[in-house]
Amino acid sequence: MSDEETKPFLKSRMYESRYPSRGDIVMGKVKKIEGREAVVWLVEYKKSCKVVLSATVPPVRVLAEKRMEAFRVADVSVEERQIILDETPLSKAEMWAFEKRFNEAKFVHSVLFSVADDLHMNLKDAYKLCDWPSYEELKTLHRDENFLACKNVSFRKLLLDRIGLMKYNSWRVNDPSRLQTSSLKQIRDICYAIALARQAEAFFKKRGDLGKEEHLSIQHILNKGVDYGLVSRDYTLLELGTLVKILQRDGFILDTDCPLTYSLAGTPSASDNSCSTKDPIRVFEAPQIKVMTAGEEVPEEWMVEEMLAELDGGPLTFSLPMFPSYKTKSKKLDDIYKPTEDEFAAYKLANDKGKPCKLDFHTMLLTGDGIDRYGDQYLECQDCLGDIDIGDRGYVRFAVKPNTVTEFVSFKNVCNHDDD
Numbered sequence: 001m002s003d004e005e006t007k008p009f010l011k012s013r014m015y016e017s018r019y020p021s022r023g024d025i026v027m028g029k030v031k032k033i034e035g036r037e038a039v040v041w042l043v044e045y046k047k048s049c050k051v052v053l054s055a056t057v058p059p060v061r062v063l064a065e066k067r068m069e070a071f072r073v074a075d076v077s078v079e080e081r082q083i084i085l086d087e088t089p090l091s092k093a094e095m096w097a098f099e100k101r102f103n104e105a106k107f108v109h110s111v112l113f114s115v116a117d118d119l120h121m122n123l124k125d126a127y128k129l130c131d132w133p134s135y136e137e138l139k140t141l142h143r144d145e146n147f148l149a150c151k152n153v154s155f156r157k158l159l160l161d162r163i164g165l166m167k168y169n170s171w172r173v174n175d176p177s178r179l180q181t182s183s184l185k186q187i188r189d190i191c192y193a194i195a196l197a198r199q200a201e202a203f204f205k206k207r208g209d210l211g212k213e214e215h216l217s218i219q220h221i222l223n224k225g226v227d228y229g230l231v232s233r234d235y236t237l238l239e240l241g242t243l244v245k246i247l248q249r250d251g252f253i254l255d256t257d258c259p260l261t262y263s264l265a266g267t268p269s270a271s272d273n274s275c276s277t278k279d280p281i282r283v284f285e286a287p288q289i290k291v292m293t294a295g296e297e298v299p300e301e302w303m304v305e306e307m308l309a310e311l312d313g314g315p316l317t318f319s320l321p322m323f324p325s326y327k328t329k330s331k332k333l334d335d336i337y338k339p340t341e342d343e344f345a346a347y348k349l350a351n352d353k354g355k356p357c358k359l360d361f362h363t364m365l366l367t368g369d370g371i372d373r374y375g376d377q378y379l380e381c382q383d384c385l386g387d388i389d390i391g392d393r394g395y396v397r398f399a400v401k402p403n404t405v406t407e408f409v410s411f412k413n414v415c416n417h418d419d420d
Contacts, residue, residue, distance in 0.1 A: 049083035104135030170368025183394025185386030338399035
């Protein structure tokens with residue numbers, strides 16, 4: 001059960017307005033689909049509403065139960081307490097703008113939620129005491145004369161302390177257009193190819209080489225790994241560093257020129273049309289790419305610091321071991337994956353003795369970092385296991401301490417392009 005279900009006083013909408021307006025974009029979680037109607041829970045407003053689905057073939061939009069996604073409000077009747085959502089998909093530009101606003105509002109909600117929880121007070125009252133602040137307003141409450149005059153001293157003090165403690169630095173807020181609008185659910189274990197494609201996309205979009213609605217081929221990366229004997233029959237990648245060197249030499253291509261099929265046949269011949277078009281294939285020349293390995297290129301104790309410095313330039317690929325306890329971890333949005341003391345001690349001992357690690361490794365796209373209400377720093381990652389019941393819509397968190405990051409991929413600009 002969620003905290004809101006066990007502690008009803010912590011249930012509150014995220015904005016002062018009790019209802020959205022017609023035309024607004026809102027976040028909804030699909031609760032139930034019956035025939036041509038879907039029941040949706042509005043995450044920001046804590047209200048149920050419905051979507052009337054058309055009977056067109058193919059459908060205007062494919063919904064899935066338990067998935068959280070954005071909708072446009074088609075109609076609102078406050079008197080009848082009824083909200084109708086439009087099933088029409090949003091444009092990419094609308095999605096990016098909404099992602100930024102929603103993730104900002106979610107962070108404000110998490111800060112106020114933590115304060116209300118600790119003080120056992122009504123969350124809605126907490127919002128009212130600081131006048132329903134926006135993301136930017138929350139960061140400047142320490143200068144707000146009205147808030148500083150708040151008579152609830154314990155609330156005022158704890159909220160200011162919590163604002164100083166909790167942090168959230170993510171490309172989901174800084175520039176959502178650098179990221180895919182949803183997390184891919186892989187059919188095979190090709191996490192390395194997905195992360196590398198996403199990192200390269202963000203890099204080339206920043207340079208202006210790649211359109212914001214264009215995507216790079218994951219299959220092309222998989223093909224290169226197969227061609228050079230780096231991918232086994234179970235899709236396991238044997239050596240990330242070698243694959244990265246090949247991609248730097250051969251470059252990246254568009255997904256439209258080589259769609260994802262999960263084939264292990266390798267690069268098609270010129271007569272094979274499965275990965276080619278009649279038009280010349282655009283090749284995106286790779287910049288300087290390098291795998292930074294803990295204990296080699298970077299001292300283990302500096303690994304996260306170096307990686308987060310690289311994150312300022314864009315999301316990046318990194319790998320870490322998956323400890324047994326992760327399988328039993330709850331799936332709350334704000335949970336942080338962290339090995340037990342015994343797991344990490346055994347892992348560190350084997351590593352120090354140079355013994356091969358028996359754990360599976362997982363490669364993901366690092367999109368941000370933050371500090372939660374307990375002072376624990378975490379890495380935010382876009383996973384490739386789908387966006388239903390996987391963390392926060394496919395984004396998961398891993399603890400910074402103890403450090404378990406084994407490698408990350410660094411993209412650097414070379415000649416003709418500055419580093420901005």
